[in-house]
Amino acid sequence: MAGDVPLRDPRQAARVYGELLERFLFKHLLQELRRIVGERAAAGLVFRIVKMSMREAVEEVLPKGMVSDPMSAMRLCYTLFAMAGQEFSYEEDPGAHVFKVYRCPHYRFTGSDPVACVACAATKAGALEALTGRSVAVVLEDGTRLGPRDAEIIVRRLTHMPSGDKYCTFKLEVRGEPD
Numbered sequence: 037m038a039g040d041v042p043l044r045d046p047r048q049a050a051r052v053y054g055e056l057l058e059r060f061l062f063k064h065l066l067q068e069l070r071r072i073v074g075e076r077a078a079a080g081l082v083f084r085i086v087k088m089s090m091r092e093a094v095e096e097v098l099p100k101g102m103v104s105d106p107m108s109a110m111r112l113c114y115t116l117f118a119m120a121g122q123e124f125s126y127e128e129d130p131g132a133h134v135f136k137v138y139r140c141p142h143y144r145f146t147g148s149d150p151v152a153c154v155a156c157a158a159t160k161a162g163a164l165e166a167l168t169g170r171s172v173a174v175v176l177e178d179g180t181r182l183g184p185r186d187a188e189i190i191v192r193r194l195t196h197m198p199s200g201d202k203y204c205t206f207k208l209e210v211r212g213e214p215d
Contacts, residue, residue, distance in 0.1 A: 047121075054120065061086060061155040062145035079151050083158045083174070083182040090162025102167065106189050106208050109167035110135060113160050117141055133208040134194075140204060143197055150199045154182065160191055160206070170210075187211075 061082075069078035103109050107130055114135070117124040122141035128134065146152035161172040161183060173183030174191045177199070190209040195201035 051121075058142065058145060062142045062152055066149075066152055066154070075151060079154045079180075080182065082154050083161075086155045086158035087162040087165070087172075087183070090159045091166045092162075094163050094166035098167070104168055106164060106168055106170075106210050107133060109164045110160065110191075110206070110208060112167065113163045116163075133210075135206045135208075137197075137204040137206075138202075140197060146198045148198050148200070150176075150196055153193075153196065153198060153204075157182065157191065157193065164189055164191070 066078055066082055069081055072078075073081070103112055107128075111128070114124065114126055114137075123139055124137075124141050125139040126135055126137045128136070140146075140156070142153065142156050157174040157176075161174055164170070164172045168189065170188035171184050171186070172189045172191060173181055173185070173187035174193065175181050176193050177196060188211045190211075192207045192209060194205040194207055196204050
């Protein structure tokens with residue numbers, strides 16, 4: 037019976053599911069996959085699964101054509117964090133197509149594990165694909181490429197807090213557009 041449950045605030049329920057998702061994506065999924073298939077395969081699997089899931093979620097929930105240019109789509113990814121109540125801060129340099137993240141909601145789970153942020157990169161890639169209709173790949177600072185070789189948009193991770201940097205830096209590179 038619903039009357040027996042003391043939970044009344046829908047924000048608490050949303051927070052429980054948000055916490056579940058954060059722990060699943062940024063802590064337990066990668067740890068368990070690493071144990072079973074190894075680090076490189078685990079990173080690739082997490083990227084593919086999360087990217088596909090985010091692309092489908094954005095396509096289903098957000099209006100088609102809401103934004104179309106890659107910078108606006110990336111900005112929308114960050115707006116989603118803020119609107120969901122996540123502790124998050126960033127700045128952008130639109131002329132350079134660069135975003136610097138100073139406070140990341142996932143950092144409490146990723147710690148000093150640079151591979152743990154693959155899920156975050158995948159959410160950006162999936163949202164960008166859904167919003168722009170273009171293929172997206174992510175290139176990590178060590179040169180590891182996740183996603184299609186012929187991607188139209190590259191999200192290049194230049195710096196990374198779990199690797200000891202003060203902030204995470206992402207640069208958007210759009211094929212056919214000057215840097």
